[in-house]
């Protein structure tokens with residue numbers, strides 16, 4: 001990590017307060033500059049002859065160094081929102097700004113880690129992480145030094161010469177995180193990054209991500225289906241409703257930091273969980289139309305009842 005070009009993060013101890021005051025914590029967040037702003041952001045897609053509105057006039061302000069989780073029922077537009085912020089998809093109406101500048105396409109200032117492992121299969125771990133710095137014009141030696149720094153941070157130095165197919169799912173996601181962070185992005189966009197991992201690996205990855213976030217200067221936008229994960233990680237949870245995708249509620253997660261996995265057992269966590277559950281489950285009637293009419297499966301094998 002190039003500390004000279006990266007503004008210094010707030011030291012970890014500033015967030016480690018035994019007498020955590022949630023109101024003060026959030027007031028401090030809201031005093032920070034807005035890093036991402038959606039103004040009446042609208043996304044429509046053509047389905048046959050009709051036009052479907054997926055995101056409907058979304059207004060949202062995310063502040064520097066916030067950890068935002070986005071939740072909502074399947075099909076409500078979470079990935080559509082991520083892709084627009086990533087600059088992968090154009091949007092139909094409204095505005096989306098990073099540091100006051102409109103998003104016009106992908107940029108290394110917005111790192112991406114999505115669920116499908118997006119590593120180059122023909123490149124080693126080190127070459128995957130070097131890719132961004134090399135694209136920015138760094139020499140081989142400098143890109144290699146940067147890549148090594150990040151490979152060490154994610155604890156995969158012994159694997160730097162391995163190829164993605166030789167790694168576990170958790171390792172691949174760590175490489176994907178390093179590959180995004182080596183570019184020193186302002187925003188890290190994560191769309192269900194741990195969705196394919198087993199519960200134990202997922203918990204370790206959550207802890208690792210929280211550690212990273214508390215020690216570097218980065219804003220994280222994290223899409224998840226898992227409500228426990230959202231409450232564990234987020235400063236604020238943006239709950240979307242479907243049909244069309246709109247913000248139903250923004251919840252401040254007023255649990256002290258740093259959070260250990262045991263926080264899940266506390267009454268405060270359980271109360272938040274109940275609130276988030278109610279929000280999302282109240283939306284069963286707002287599901288993606290594609291899910292409303294699931295076909296019955298025809299029998300495809302001959303099954304005999306006779307022995």
Ligand SMILES: Nc1ncnc2c1ncn2[C@@H]1O[C@H](COP(=O)(O)OP(=O)(O)OP(=O)(O)O)[C@@H](O)[C@H]1O
Nearest residue numbers: 045046054073074075076077078079080081288290
């Ligand atoms: N490129 C596209 N063209 C047409 N329709 C699209 C396109 N991308 C997404 N959609 C539609 O937009 C809706 C929202 O999709 P999106 O992938 O954003 O949902 P999601 O909230 O991420 O769902 P999930 O939780 O299942 O991942 C869906 O109905 C989908 O069919």
Ligand SMILES: [Mg+2]
Nearest residue numbers: 078079080191
């Ligand atoms: Mg999705």
